[in-house]
Amino acid sequence: MNVDDMLALSGDMARYQYLLMVLFSVIHVLSAFHYFAQTFISLEPEHWCAGSGLECMEPDQNGSMRACSSGWQYNLTGGFNTAVSELNWVCDDNWKPAVGQSLFFVGSVLGTLGLGIMADHIGRLPVLVLANVLALLGNVATSFTYGLTDFAASRLLAGLATDNNFFMMYIIVMEYMRPDMRTLGLNVCGVFYCLASAALPWLALLSGEWRHFLLYVSAPMLLVISYYWLLPESARWLIDQGRASEAARCFQRIAAYNGRGQIPSAAMDMFVDRVGRKALGSASLLFTGLFIGAAGITLATQGDDASDLLTAALGIVGRFGIGIAYNTGVQYAAELIPTEVRGQGVGLIHVAGYAATFFSPHILYLANYWRAIPELIIGSLSIVGAALYLLLQETTNKALPQTLEEGETFGEGEGVWEFACCKRRRSSVVSP
Structure with missing residues (x-):
């Protein structure tokens, strides 16, 4: 079976490809939310010691300066209460948010390797869904943490999803689009990543505090579970696994959805x-x-x-x-x-x-x-x-x-x- 010939017969740039682009645009939005949300929850607002008005120090009974023990007051930008301001991870504890962020990237390395290998054995589509479920679970778990240990563990779990929560979809969309249309289709979808990144600060301000913010930006990841039924598995991967009949059914499904609709490629190179x-x-x-x-x-x-x-x-x-x-x-x-x-x-x-x-x-x-x-x-x-x-x-x-x-x-x-x-x-x- 020649994949490119089958794709041309079933429609390589028609209604189904536009559906793929819409679904990929959603993935772009969710990926931006997932990746940049950690920046907002870990922001360190302007703060001062409640007992002195200084940033980290206060005077003791002898007039000497000591570490702040009377708590901190914060200047919350737009009223957004971050994990740092809620848990008082400032001054001597200002290293704690960095631990969570570092473990997020450790998780991304482990997840990229592990899920990447898994994708070559069980398929792109299951790993796409699994990665987004991991992102959802990690972010939801983070929103219920109250200490460094559980916060760091939750960020590690969330990091496992990066970048497979995005790139598995990239592979599927790329393989089902005509070669001379891939660049246009994939980059048009990428616009939504930028739009989502620009919208995040406003979502943070509207949510008011970091726990609600994480829940709001993570809940839409539940939609990706439906992709298991909306998307075809990679036909090239299926053929490589000796499952040519399943690959043929993928093309039949695309052909049925596309009908005869085609558009000229020369105008959109x-x-x-x-x-x-x-x-x-x-x-x-x-x-x-x-x-x-x-x-x-x-x-x-x-x-x-x-x-x-x-x-x-x-x-x-x-x-x-x-x-x-x-x-x-x-x-x-x-x-x-x-x-x-x-x-x-x-x-x-x-x-x-x-x-x-x-x-x-x-x-x-x-x-x-x-x-x-x-x-x-x-x-x-x-x-x-x-x-x-x-x-x-x-x-x-x-x-x-x-x-x-x-x-x-x-x-x-x-x-x-x-x-x-x-x-x-x-x-x-x-x-x-």
Whole structure:
């Protein structure tokens, strides 16, 4: 069975694909809620010791200063009571919220590895549902905690869901969309992640306190349980598992829903599909490295005399390049990794990303030795990444590899400097 042929026959960009995009948009909203909620519950508001008006100290009977023992008063932004203000995790106890956040990321590493391996054995769809249920349970459990131990354990449980609560859906949607429409469809859905992130502060203010806030943003995750019946399992994974008849039923279901509705693809091609993953990913990393490095050198050499407009422009262009590189890389990785190990492969990539975040504070600290060091490190890594991109095979408008053997032979004979845009241009010149 040829998956791409079956998808074309059943409808590769019609009503069912729009349904997938709607469901994926919901996942984007829930993922943003889950990931950023911990920031709001752990905010440390302005505070002072009730007995002295000082931040952490108060005078004793002899006039000497001692640690505050009479409790704290807080200036709650918008009246939002955080876990920090309710549990008085300030001053000598201000390390406690960081423990919860750290264990959340430890959980994300463990969950990404464990659930990624599980996805390659039991399927993408069950893991998608399981991850969102874990996120729900972890957040609900957090809202009923009153001490560091149960708070940290609950954050660890919630962290197990990240990023599989999002990426399993990404894989399913990508596999059921026509190759030249994947970029458009996946990135349109990504807009809802930004909208949800922007809405979170207002939800926090409306909820009034952190426990209700966690419950409000977590309750909609119950909707994902219905995805088990609304979504098809990955047809490529089913075929790889020898369950071709089930894959055929998935396509029959899509065909029945789509009917004859089709839309032309030429009017909706996006830039990345014209240029290709390889060229756009490499170029965006190269420009990121050059502009971020230039921003660091400008700040280091000119100091306070550096033009605000120039440094802002360099930083914005560099940040724009990072955004393009990330979006391209997420799709590129999922397309390059063969179906039978896609869950594990994508999981390892995300683990590497989370591991790198542990070094970010230390990289920033190097600015104390020379202001440009952090930017030069990031810029150098970006340029190295741009060079490594050239060693990969182009995936634009190609059938995805399903087995490890297909992955080994995928793109054989393709040169380092071969790009999808150049091939298209050459073919148009040769064609009569």
